[in-house]
Amino acid sequence: MRSVNLNHFFLPPSAFTGESVLFPKDISTQISRVLRLKPGGKVITLDDTGHLFEVELESVTSKMVTGRILRSSAAGNEPEHHLTLQICLTQREKFEWILQKGTELGVVEFMPVLTSRTLVHSLDEISNKFDRWKRILKEAAEQCERGRIPALLPPDQLKNALTAEAGALSLVLNEQEHQLSLKQALEKKPDTTRIFLLVGPEGGFSEDEISVIKKAGYQSVTLGPRILRMETAAIAAASIIMYEMGEMS
Structure with a gap:
């Protein structure tokens, strides 16, 4: 139609x-x-x-x-690859911008995550923002002519948010990673259709958190030598994933 x-x-x-x-x-x-x-x-x-x-x-x-x-x-315009963007909570404007732009790129699910370095430390602090976030997703999906509204998963602490799903590719952006690039990680598993991408807060993850994340099955990847703002990293990484998976051709 x-x-x-x-x-x-x-x-x-x-x-x-x-x-x-x-x-x-x-x-x-x-x-x-x-x-x-x-x-x-x-x-x-x-x-x-x-x-x-x-x-x-x-x-x-x-x-x-x-x-x-x-x-x-x-309804068309939905990606074949299922990308879940796990975002550590940040300033309201930045977080909402990620929701909007991620929707435009084809992110299927968003999960807000709390860590030791997030600007938000308690789930109670964001309990009244969930409806606003859903409205932003709906309006963004309408604007870019998505076939479905991306899901907004309940916010959770890092230890509970880590997902080890069989067959999925779970990745974490890590500024301390100097070996494996995001592109290389995607090339190693070209047939996957389920991807989890964890993006840390300003200041990054602590060493203990990185250890826990890796033990949960996440691969540590880099976006290159330059230090990016977390909102830039989130959207840049989502763009790379969608492009490499053939969703932007």
């Missing part, structure tokens, strides 16, 4: 009844007051389960917009 230049919206399952679509109030306001669309206008809606619908607007007010489905198809 050709959807160029049509606005994209992820809607809850309750918005769809047969061929009819009832837009939530916040999206109705956006359609009527921000985008100023009129009856007869068209948008793309997605149900976040892999389905995409082209919808013609029938009634447009600031409180309620309704439409009817013209045609449906499988």
Whole structure:
């Protein structure tokens, strides 16, 4: 289905009844007051389960917009490789920027991680931010025309976040690594479709943390001789992974 230049919206399952679509109030306001669309206008809606619908607007007010489905198809634009970005928590603006840009690149899951050097030390400090982060992921997925909204996994301490999944490639960016590059690690396991990438906080991981991470099965990799800011490293590494896996061709 050709959807160029049509606005994209992820809607809850309750918005769809047969061929009819009832837009939530916040999206109705956006359609009527921000985008100023009129009856007869068209948008793309997605149900976040892999389905995409082209919808013609029938009634447009600031409180309620309704439409009817013209045609449906499988939602595309999702990567074949499943990249989970495990990000140590940092300043709000930096973390949210990583969520946004990672979504654009095709990251499938994000996991916030706490370590001894993160700026956030308690899960209680971020309990009220989860809804905001989900909203950022949704808006970024709509903007870049993703077929699904990336998952936001619950924040956790480092020791609980480390994942040893059979067949997966688990990597940690480490400024003390001088032998194995990210590109080389990917070339050694070209058939993998499941990748975990752990990105440390400002100041990096402690020696004890690196030891624990390696024991959990993560390979230590480098992005080169220059020291990158953590948000730069996260997006640079995600870009390299998606490119090397053929997701940007």
